[in-house]
Amino acid sequence: xxxxxxxxxxxxxxxxxxxxxIAAAGFEPERRGIAVALDGEVVPRSAWETALLADGARxxxxxxxxxx
Amino acid sequence: xxEPFELAGRAWHSRLILGTGGFGSLEAMExxxxxxxxxxxxxxxxRIQPGADSPLDxxxxxxxxxxxxxxxxxxxxxxxxxxxxxxxxxATDWIKLEVIGDxxxxxxxxxxxxxxAETLVGEGFTVLPxxxxxxILARRLEALGCAAVMPLGAPIGSGGGIRNPANIALIxxxxxxxxxxxxxxxxxxxxxxxxxLGCAGVLLASAVSRAEDPEAMARxxxxxxxxxxxxHAAGRIPRKPYAVASTPPEGxxxx
Numbered sequence: 001x002x003x004x005x006x007x008x009x010x011x012x013x014x015x016x017x018x019x020x021x022i023a024a025a026g027f028e029p030e031r032r033g034i035a036v037a038l039d040g041e042v043v044p045r046s047a048w049e050t051a052l053l054a055d056g057a058r059x060x061x062x063x064x065x066x067x068x
Numbered sequence: 069x070x071e072p073f074e075l076a077g078r079a080w081h082s083r084l085i086l087g088t089g090g091f092g093s094l095e096a097m098e099x100x101x102x103x104x105x106x107x108x109x110x111x112x113x114x115r116i117q118p119g120a121d122s123p124l125d126x127x128x129x130x131x132x133x134x135x136x137x138x139x140x141x142x143x144x145x146x147x148x149x150x151x152x153x154x155x156x157x158x159a160t161d162w163i164k165l166e167v168i169g170d171x172x173x174x175x176x177x178x179x180x181x182x183x184x185a186e187t188l189v190g191e192g193f194t195v196l197p198x199x200x201x202x203x204i205l206a207r208r209l210e211a212l213g214c215a216a217v218m219p220l221g222a223p224i225g226s227g228g229g230i231r232n233p234a235n236i237a238l239i240x241x242x243x244x245x246x247x248x249x250x251x252x253x254x255x256x257x258x259x260x261x262x263x264x265l266g267c268a269g270v271l272l273a274s275a276v277s278r279a280e281d282p283e284a285m286a287r288x289x290x291x292x293x294x295x296x297x298x299x300h301a302a303g304r305i306p307r308k309p310y311a312v313a314s315t316p317p318e319g320x321x322x323x
Contacts, residue, residue: 006115006116007115025118026118027116027118028118031122032124032157032158033122033124033157033158034116034157035113035153035154035156035157036153036156037149037153040149041149042149042152042153042156044156045156060115060153061115061116062113062114062115062116062153062157063113063114063115063116063117063120063122063157064111064112064113064122064123064124064134064136064154064157064158065111065112065113065114065120065122065123066088066089066090066091066094066097066111066112066123067087067088067089067111067112067114067137067139067140068087068088068089068110068111068112068137068139068164068166068273
């Protein structure tokens with residue numbers, strides 16, 4: 001299936017969870033200051049393991065950066 | 069020095085809040101944060117870059133309180149979603165709320181700002197809104213339950229100082245929540261003026277981070293905020309059109 005991670009189109013196996021995607025993308029899931037939105041809605045860290053991605057899912061993985 | 073600064077139910081020693089944008093390196097940021105004496109620093113949320121430096125470790129090591137912001141949000145929807153993500157990422161209910169109305173000036177969108185503030189206050193956020201120097205808007209934000217109002221002195225990053233000191237003074241006079249001058253500060257005298265006008269604090273970033281010597285400017289800002297606050301509390305003499313002799317005329321010799 002196709003998903004969009006931080007604005008980039010990617011292939012992911014059907015049944016991929018959010019936690020699996022984050023690990024596969026090389027992000028450090030344990031790192032503090034990370035938050036994830038799936039189709040525009042916040043997914044709490046506690047739900048990353050169970051959140052299943054659907055074809056066309058839009059995922060944003062954000063972190064705190066210098067700014068503002 | 070003077071009495072502590074009450075903000076969002078806590079007492080702070082420093083009345084200077086620093087932004088983290090614009091520093092050449094994390095080392096430069098660290099030296100400036102230390103020199104500024106700040107206790108609260110604001111950070112933005114952006115797409116993660118694997119291996120990229122995050123200012124969080126530094127902020128935590130220095131024992132500072134992190135204030136996430138919604139910098140770069142142009143709609144109430146984006147600002148609300150960014151605030152929710154920031155709460156998840158940083159485990160804080162605090163949010164420096166920015167809803168920008170125009171790319172060229174980065175001036176706030178007052179309509180979007182009110183809408184986002186109402187939603188976020190309703191969700192239990194401690195909302196610190198970046199706002200226009202407009203009394204009525206400030207009072208509307210206060211009435212919605214914002215923990216402070218943060219009027220701009222001049223556009224973000226412009227270093228334009230405080231373009232309309234009378235408006236800031238009006239907001240200070242009428243607001244019951246702390247007024248924090250946010251944006252426009254260019255140099256130390258601007259920060260001192262904000263405090264002399266009665267602001268409870270000053271939030272600035274570029275004036276320090278883009279100064280030739282950020283560490284020295286951070287110290288200058290610290291002193292300016294303290295000096296301005298003391299001067300405001302001390303009560304300045306009234307302005308008069310003519311001189312008032314400081315030496316009594318009595319006892320002057322006839323020569």
